[in-house]
Amino acid sequence: MKVTISDVARLAGVSTATVSHTINNTRYVSAETKEKVYQAIEELGYTPDASARSFRTGRKQTVGFIVPDISNKFFATMIESVENYLSAHGYHLIIANTKEDAGREEKNLRLLTAGLVDGVLVASTMEEFERFDALIPAGFPTVLVDRTFETKRYSSICVSNFQPIYRSVCRLAGKGAKRVGIIGGLPRLSSTKERISAYKEAVADCGLPQEDALIRYGNSMENSAQECLDELLEQNCDAIIVCQGLMASETIFYLQEKGIRLAQDIDLVSFVDYDSNFYQLYSDQMDCIIQPVEELGRAAGEQILKRIEDPDAPVFEKVLTSAYKPYGLKR
Amino acid sequence: MKVTISDVARLAGVSTATVSHTINNTRYVSAETKEKVYQAIEELGYTPDASARSFRTGRKQTVGFIVPDISNKFFATMIESVENYLSAHGYHLIIANTKEDAGREEKNLRLLTAGLVDGVLVASTMEEFERFDALIPAGFPTVLVDRTFETKRYSSICVSNFQPIYRSVCRLAGKGAKRVGIIGGLPRLSSTKERISAYKEAVADCGLPQEDALIRYGNSMENSAQECLDELLEQNCDAIIVCQGLMASETIFYLQEKGIRLAQDIDLVSFVDYDSNFYQLYSDQMDCIIQPVEELGRAAGEQILKRIEDPDAPVFEKVLTSAYKPYGLKR
DNA sequence: GTGAAAGCGCTAACAC
DNA sequence: GTGTTAGCGCTTTCAC
Numbered sequence: 001m002k003v004t005i006s007d008v009a010r011l012a013g014v015s016t017a018t019v020s021h022t023i024n025n026t027r028y029v030s031a032e033t034k035e036k037v038y039q040a041i042e043e044l045g046y047t048p049d050a051s052a053r054s055f056r057t058g059r060k061q062t063v064g065f066i067v068p069d070i071s072n073k074f075f076a077t078m079i080e081s082v083e084n085y086l087s088a089h090g091y092h093l094i095i096a097n098t099k100e101d102a103g104r105e106e107k108n109l110r111l112l113t114a115g116l117v118d119g120v121l122v123a124s125t126m127e128e129f130e131r132f133d134a135l136i137p138a139g140f141p142t143v144l145v146d147r148t149f150e151t152k153r154y155s156s157i158c159v160s161n162f163q164p165i166y167r168s169v170c171r172l173a174g175k176g177a178k179r180v181g182i183i184g185g186l187p188r189l190s191s192t193k194e195r196i197s198a199y200k201e202a203v204a205d206c207g208l209p210q211e212d213a214l215i216r217y218g219n220s221m222e223n224s225a226q227e228c229l230d231e232l233l234e235q236n237c238d239a240i241i242v243c244q245g246l247m248a249s250e251t252i253f254y255l256q257e258k259g260i261r262l263a264q265d266i267d268l269v270s271f272v273d274y275d276s277n278f279y280q281l282y283s284d285q286m287d288c289i290i291q292p293v294e295e296l297g298r299a300a301g302e303q304i305l306k307r308i309e310d311p312d313a314p315v316f317e318k319v320l321t322s323a324y325k326p327y328g329l330k331r
Numbered sequence: 332m333k334v335t336i337s338d339v340a341r342l343a344g345v346s347t348a349t350v351s352h353t354i355n356n357t358r359y360v361s362a363e364t365k366e367k368v369y370q371a372i373e374e375l376g377y378t379p380d381a382s383a384r385s386f387r388t389g390r391k392q393t394v395g396f397i398v399p400d401i402s403n404k405f406f407a408t409m410i411e412s413v414e415n416y417l418s419a420h421g422y423h424l425i426i427a428n429t430k431e432d433a434g435r436e437e438k439n440l441r442l443l444t445a446g447l448v449d450g451v452l453v454a455s456t457m458e459e460f461e462r463f464d465a466l467i468p469a470g471f472p473t474v475l476v477d478r479t480f481e482t483k484r485y486s487s488i489c490v491s492n493f494q495p496i497y498r499s500v501c502r503l504a505g506k507g508a509k510r511v512g513i514i515g516g517l518p519r520l521s522s523t524k525e526r527i528s529a530y531k532e533a534v535a536d537c538g539l540p541q542e543d544a545l546i547r548y549g550n551s552m553e554n555s556a557q558e559c560l561d562e563l564l565e566q567n568c569d570a571i572i573v574c575q576g577l578m579a580s581e582t583i584f585y586l587q588e589k590g591i592r593l594a595q596d597i598d599l600v601s602f603v604d605y606d607s608n609f610y611q612l613y614s615d616q617m618d619c620i621i622q623p624v625e626e627l628g629r630a631a632g633e634q635i636l637k638r639i640e641d642p643d644a645p646v647f648e649k650v651l652t653s654a655y656k657p658y659g660l661k662r
Numbered sequence: 663g664t665g666a667a668a669g670c671g672c673t674a675a676c677a678c
Numbered sequence: 679g680t681g682t683t684a685g686c687g688c689t690t691t692c693a694c
Contacts, residue, residue, distance in 0.1 A: 004687055015665045020689060027690095030663060050446035052687035055386035056670055062425070070414065076407035083401065083428050087439075092447065094393070095426050097414050108418075115381035115671095116423065137378075253612055281584055335671055346681045351673060358674095361679060383671035387686060446687095 003044045012040035023048060062092040063304055064112035064120040066105055069221055070097045073273040074245055074293060075123065078145070081297025082121065089305055091118075100125045100186060100219065109135040119308045121145050121300050127188035129153075141307035145300045147190050148317075155307060155316040157299045161194035164289045164322050168241050168269040169202030171287065171326060177239035177267055180208055181232035183251065184243045185220040192217070195243050211235075218247050225250035233260075242270035245279075252282060262286055263327070271322075288325040295320055334375045343371035354379060393423040394635055395443035395451040397436055400552055401428045404604040405576055405624060406454070409476070412628025413452065420636055422449075431456045431517060431552065440466040450639045452476050452631050458519035460484075472638035476631045478521050479648075486638060486647040488630045492525035495620045495653050499572050499600040500533030502618065502657060508570035508598055511539055512563035514582065515574045516551040523548070526574050542566075549578050556581035564589075569597060576604035583613055593617050594658070602653075619656040626651055 009016045014033060021027045022037040029037070040046070054060045063086055067075045083093045094117055096108035102125055109132075112120055119141030126132045129149040136142050136154075144156035165182075172180050182199045185192040196215060203210050213235050216228035225247035232240055242248045248270035252262070260266055262285035269287040272279035279288055299318055307313055340347045345364060352358045353368040360368070371377070385391045394417055398406050414424045425448055427439035433456055440463075443451055450472030457463045460480040467473050467485075475487035496513075503511050513530045516523040527546060534541050544566050547559035556578040563571055573579045579601035586593065593599055593616035600618040603610035610619055630649055638644055 002687090005689095006687080016688080017666080017690075018664060021664090024689085028663065033663080047441075047445045049687055050442075051382060051386045051389075051391060052446070053689080055382045055672090055686090056688045056690090058382075058670080060382060070411040071404070071408045073402070073404065073407070076404070076410075077402045079407075079426065080401040080428055083426060087427065092425050092427070092442070094423050095410065095414060096418065096423070097411055110378075111381075111423070114378045115383070249609070256612060281587060333671090336673095337671080347672080348674080348682075349680060352680090355673085359679065364679080380671055384673080386670090386688090387672045387674090389686080 002049075003046045005046075005048065007044055008037065008040045008046050011044060012036040060116065060118050061090060062094055062117045063301075063308075064094045064096060064108075064117040066096045066098060066108050066112070066120060066122045066124070068098050068100045068123050068125050070095065072221070072246055074291070077273070077293045078123075078297040078300075081294045082301045085298050085301030086305070089301075091305065098125055100221065102126050102131070106131075106135060113137050113140050119143070119304045121304050123147050124149075125186070125189070139311050141304060141311050143300055143304045143307060146296065149190065152315060152317065155303055157296055157303060157318045157320070158191070159291050159296060159320050159322055161191050162198040164271075164324055165195045165198035165241065165243070166202040167324060168287060168289070169199060169208070170206055172239040172241075172267055172269065173202075173206035173208055175239075175267065177208070179214065179235065179237045180239045180241065181214040181216065181235060181237035182241040182243065183225060183228040183232070183247055184215065184217045185247075187217045189220075192243065199241065218244070220244050220246065222246065223250065226254050229254050233258075237266070239267035239269070242268070244271050245273035248272050248279075252286075283325060284327050287327055290323040290325060292320045292322065333380075334377045336377075336379065338375055339368065339371045339377050342375060343367040391447065391449050392421060393425055393448045394632075394639075395425045395427060395439075395448040397427045397429060397439050397443070397451060397453045397455070399429050399431045399454050399456050401426065403552070403577055405622070408604070408624045409454075409628040409631075412625045413632045416629050416632030417636070420632075422636065429456055431550065433457050433462070437462075437466055444468050444471050450474070450635045452635050454478050455480075456517070456520070470642050472635060472642050474631055474635045474638060477627065480521065483646060483648065486634055486644075488627055488634060488649045488651070489522070490622050490627060490651050490653055492522050493529040495602075495655055496526045496529035496572065496574070497533040498655060499618060499620070500530060500539070501537055503570040503572075503598055503600065504533075504537035504539055506570075506598065508539070510545065510566065510568045511570045511572065512545040512547065512566060512568035513572040513574065514556060514559040514563070514578055515546065515548045516578075518548045520551075523574065530572065549575070551575050551577065553577065554581065557585050560585050564591075571597060571599055573599070573601035575602050576610075579603050580609050583609070583617075614656060615658050618658055621654040621656060623651045623653065 005016045005019050009019045018029060019037050022029045022034050065082060069075055086093050098104040105125055121143050123146045124132055129151045142154050144154050146158055148156040148158055169180055184196050216231055218224035218228050229251055242251050262268055271289045336347045336350050340350045349360060350368050353360045353365050396413060400406055417424050429435040436456055452474050454477045455463055460482040473485050475485050477489055479487040479489055500511055515527050547562055549555035549559050560582055573582050591597055602620045634647060
């Protein structure tokens with residue numbers, strides 16, 4: 001039934017070594033012998049068995065990606081970008097979804113690092129570095145994506161979080177906003193922390209009210225923005241910053257439902273998913289912060305393959321910059 | 332460096348067989364022996380090597396999913412749903428993206444079926460059954476998802492395409508539409524074909540104009556709807572049906588840009604991505620067809636695991652039903 | 663320019 | 679109730 005390398009060798013009248021070397025171009029084989037081997041392969045319909053191969057060589061040609069929320073456009077686009085890079089380099093991508101659950105992340109990290117993949121990409125939902133660190137076998141190729149830890153012991157590819165939020169606040173203040181509220185993502189995430197601290201710093205610098213009631217946190221998943229929004233409106237905010245694309249569209253939706261007009265009744269700044277038409281529809285009524293998702297994915301793919309090749313490479317950190325698209329700017 | 336099962340056996344003072352059986356609960360082991368084994372495992376930090384295991388057993392505990400477009404919300408949600416089901420059953424998910432390119436699909440099918448995964452889920456972009464069929468090794472567990480072939484030799488999980496479109500046309504006709512245009516997906520796909528034939532049949536049944544110029548095809552990916560829309564508007568359509576979520580949001584966007592108002596200037600019916608706020612925003616101005624993506628994913632996961640367990644199970648076909656949400660219906 | 667053969671880490675048939 | 683051991687399909691060292 002299953003045709004193996006020895007079947008090929010036998011039919012071609014050569015050794016298994018020769019077949020292997022022919023297939024892998026790993027030592028000189030004469031043209032005639034090659035010919036015989038290929039003929040036999042063709043005749044038998046032989047395909048080398050991937051799992052025997054990876055067992056033998058220790059290389060799985062596979063990378064794991066632990067994602068907090070696949071159905072979120074931001075991560076879906078990132079997955080696409082990572083897959084693109086990896087498949088172009090002969091690697092496969094295993095996806096694990098955590099839905100922002102640290103337990104699921106833990107389980108998946110254990111499974112993936114136990115000989116399933118050559119390296120992992122992780123957009124971690126964990127708060128504590130120690131918990132994360134304990135799950136990674138020593139020297140296992142690992143790259144953090146989008147979210148990092150204070151302890152910088154792993155390579156990471158992130159997006160600047162501080163700058164765009166600081167700028168948002170300043171711009172809102174400059175336009176006369178009196179009460180700027182913010183809707184953040186999960187409070188434990190590095191990305192959220194950075195954004196909130198940018199907000200705090202900017203609010204202080206601009207002489208705007210520094211009130212905890214103006215800071216609300218969603219869960220970065222479906223249906224978490226409405227409550228935050230209600231609370232901010234109760235605080236009489238005249239400007240709101242939203243830290244995530246999914247929550248942005250929910251915010252726009254709820255505002256519209258309540259008859260509160262963008263740009264006129266309230267000023268909005270938000271991270272948006274760049275390739276969604278949603279943002280295009282409103283880009284003339286709100287400031288948009290567009291993260292370089294595709295570049296993020298490409299860089300992540302690049303880094304993990306580098307680390308797989310050389311697991312002892314020094315820790316590498318890359319911070320990409322988001323595009324800031326203000327609306328209604330006079331030239 | 333790497334700790335193996337024999338290290339554990341040696342330290343525990345038992346045979347490798349006993350260690351294996353202890354780990355896998357595969358034959359009786361006395362409580363004391365178990366204890367010794369677990370102790371040794373703990374002490375050495377042993378983790379069984381997944382690739383040795385799958386090489387030995389032939390089971391990879393992994394399913395491949397060939398997807399036409401990961402960043403498309405429809406497929407992203409489906410991936411999430413599939414992953415959910417699989418991981419709950421101890422399986423991993425390998426994702427391959429084709430971007431509707433048959434060549435990429437071919438390459439990925441070859442790679443995945445060569446001992447990498449136990450079964451494949453495919454939302455194929457191929458037109459010809461023969462080309463697809465030739466890529467699947469005899470008896471390899473395979474389930475078609477969302478798209479199928481005329482030759483029903485593989486199990487499939489699809490969504491009813493005919494009914495909602497037929498209904499759309501009738502409803503539009505009933506409301507007085509004179510010229511109903513349609514924007515389909517890639518013409519070669521079964522889903523598109525079924526939808527277009529439903530349109531043709533309904534248009535004939537309702538006495539609406541049967542003109543080829545009223546049928547346009549996009550590519551189901553970013554930025555393909557505008558051209559179709561322009562052509563339909565030139566044809567003086569007073570109603571338009573859009574066969575895919577991504578193209579729907581583009582259509583809404585372009586209509587808005589042109590100052591053409593939904594429900595007032597033009598009647599729209601569209602497949603929408605159910606959990607996107609986009610559709611909620613317009614659900615009172617257009618008919619929405621919502622596909623049961625999550626159920627689709629779950630059923631696909633279920634089927635592929637069934638086939639992996641029993642590759643000789645009879646071909647199974649499931650057709651799920653979309654929800655139809657008309658707007659402005661008087662009770 | 664090619665072959666023989668060891669062995670990767672594990673499971674499972676067979677033996678006691 | 680547990681141990682011995684063959685062998686999964688491949689790569690690669692060593693030998694000629």
